[in-house]
Amino acid sequence: MWKRLKPDLKLRLTLRVGAISTLCFAAISAYFLIEADRSVHTRIDAIAGLAARTLELQQNKIQWVNHPRSEFPDLDGVAASVMTPGLCLAFRASSGESVQRFCGGASGVTGHPPQAFVALYRTLFDLGREATHPVTARGTTIGEAAVWIDPAVQTAEAWHDAGRLIAALAIALPLLCMLVYAALARALRPTTIIREGLARIADDDLTTRLPSFELAELTAIGDVFNHLAARLSSALAERSELTRRLIVVQDEERRHLARELHDEFGQSLAAVRALAASARQTAAEECPALLPECDGIARTATDMMETLRGALFRLRPPDVDELGLVASLEGLVAGWNGRSRCQPRFDCRFDGAFESLPAAVGAGLYRIVQEALTNAAKHADARRVTLALTEHDGRTITLCIADDGRSAETAITSGMGLLGMRERVAALGGQLSFETGADRGATLHVVIPVPVHPVVMEHAA
Known part of the structure; x- marks a missing residue:
């Protein structure tokens, strides 16, 4: 079974920094898009107010000089000063009919935004929304001034601004990840020393000690490592000494047991063999029927003597x-x-x-x-x-x-x-x-x- 490779700490932290940086860039892009949309609505609202006041002044002038043939509405002056690509300016009469209308040309931004961005942008923002201001004369509303931005132009300009941020992200993010990885590799270089120290400890090299590191956290790990290595070395030395003493006691006990078996059990078996020989001699003279039993006793005693010699040899080996x-x-x-x-x-x-x-x-x-x-x-x-x-x-x-x-x-x-x-x-x-x-x-x-x-x-x- 293949063991699944796990990413190292440097790569994992670098990926997290990259993900956080991407989220930050996305938040910044969203902030700029929201601010741009808010700025557009503020601007068109101001233009609508300006157009409404201009038309009211024109209407008051006509009534003051009593010149009904004067042209009304006249938005040329306003359009000339505020017109930008995609901006539309119109006056609607009370009936809803557009009496006069001006629209700027196409945006100077080249290229078309991606369809995914267009769909997302139009979902998030209310494109094409009009800013209107009523136009009154002698307290009576005679129409309204309306201003709006062409949605296609607004979307293209938004993509142009967002595209610059995306380009900056595409350049800055890989560079940032490389710098973070290099910094982490340098900062975590002592972990290789710690890992090698642990490997040497696992190989029973208890003299291994770690040096002092620049980072306080790694220095604390090194201090604990050195303390544990010293304690382990001392514990193993004490265990080795205890084992040595136990072996000495064990060997001495074996020698004592061998002496006891030889002196007590061995002599008893020798006596049994002697008695069996004596009984056999008597049986041969007085009761020949007992000879097989006497021979069996002698053989059993001999077998037990051989077994005893083997046990004594194992308990007390040659010098x-x-x-x-x-x-x-x-x-x-x-x-x-x-x-x-x-x-x-x-x-x-x-x-x-x-x-x-x-x-x-x-x-x-x-x-x-x-x-x-x-x-x-x-x-x-x-x-x-x-x-x-x-x-x-x-x-x-x-x-x-x-x-x-x-x-x-x-x-x-x-x-x-x-x-x-x-x-x-x-x-x-x-x-x-x-x-x-x-x-x-x-x-x-x-x-x-x-x-x-x-x-x-x-x-x-």
């Missing part, structure tokens, strides 16, 4: 510090091959010098191999298990145990084997990874650093 890690592991592998009769087959390979390893490292590696081989043999049903131990320039040791068994989920979820291995690896300051194949097989990979100074593992009091 790795005395025998050496390689010899101890070879003996462990040989024991598994002997007990399993090479089903599965255990192989081992060693590359490097392991004689000078600290005792704690050697004992820890032995326990890890012991647990891993047990998991592979008992839970994975493997047919072949290979062990490879490699030393790298005296600095690190790599342990790789691979098997061809079934899916390792059983080995992972059964018991505390993998958890115990992780704790031992963590106590040694190493790293453990567990990989499973698609169908069969699993690989345990462990990397242990070799300390410059030997690690001292205290024994519990």
Whole structure:
């Protein structure tokens, strides 16, 4: 399944700034269009008032000089002073008939506005609305002066003004978005450092610290990050120390249990075998029918002794510090091959010098191999298990145990084997990874650093 890509913060903020800027330009354009329409209506209303007063003066003059043949109405003077493209000026008599009318020519604006703008503009504004003023003479209304603007001319001029704003938007908006994106990229550059720091923390590099940033918010994030990293490092160090002590206690308890089993249970089994031998000798002389029961007791005691030896070997392994890690592991592998009769087959390979390893490292590696081989043999049903131990320039040791068994989920979820291995690896300051194949097989990979100074593992009091 494809993971949907998400836009980064810079792109998202830039798009929001662009959207807000577009809305602002649209609001400004609407404001100018509204103001232009209001200005047109104010102007034509003033022209209608001027025309009405002019006609009233003409009518009063005619009556004052008693010259009825004087021309009325005469709007030439008014038209000459106020006429603009698309402006219409008329006088209507009381009957509604237009006695005189003047209309300006077409607008000097070239081109036709888009039909969408025409429809929107005519929906929003009352185009072609007339401004009228009554014309009176001696208290009687004799007509009215009417002024209006041709809707086509008004729409063309509005588109001309709005078109300039749209052109400015088309130029300014991309430039603004580029500048905002560049500014955000510069301001958010520290987030890359924060992300890299988090990635290093996820890779267990707890020494990572963030520098101080220019922005107060990012500086606060950096301070919290550094504090958490320090707390996490301290907590993991304390956990590692606790794990180390628990392992020491666990090993000491195993040694104590091994001694108790050897001294108490082992001696009891030896006594049972001796008594069985004595009883067999007596039965052979006095009651031969009891010989099979005596032999059964002896065999059961012998089997229990073998089981006890195996348990003691697991509880108290050979002294790795005395025998050496390689010899101890070879003996462990040989024991598994002997007990399993090479089903599965255990192989081992060693590359490097392991004689000078600290005792704690050697004992820890032995326990890890012991647990891993047990998991592979008992839970994975493997047919072949290979062990490879490699030393790298005296600095690190790599342990790789691979098997061809079934899916390792059983080995992972059964018991505390993998958890115990992780704790031992963590106590040694190493790293453990567990990989499973698609169908069969699993690989345990462990990397242990070799300390410059030997690690001292205290024994519990």
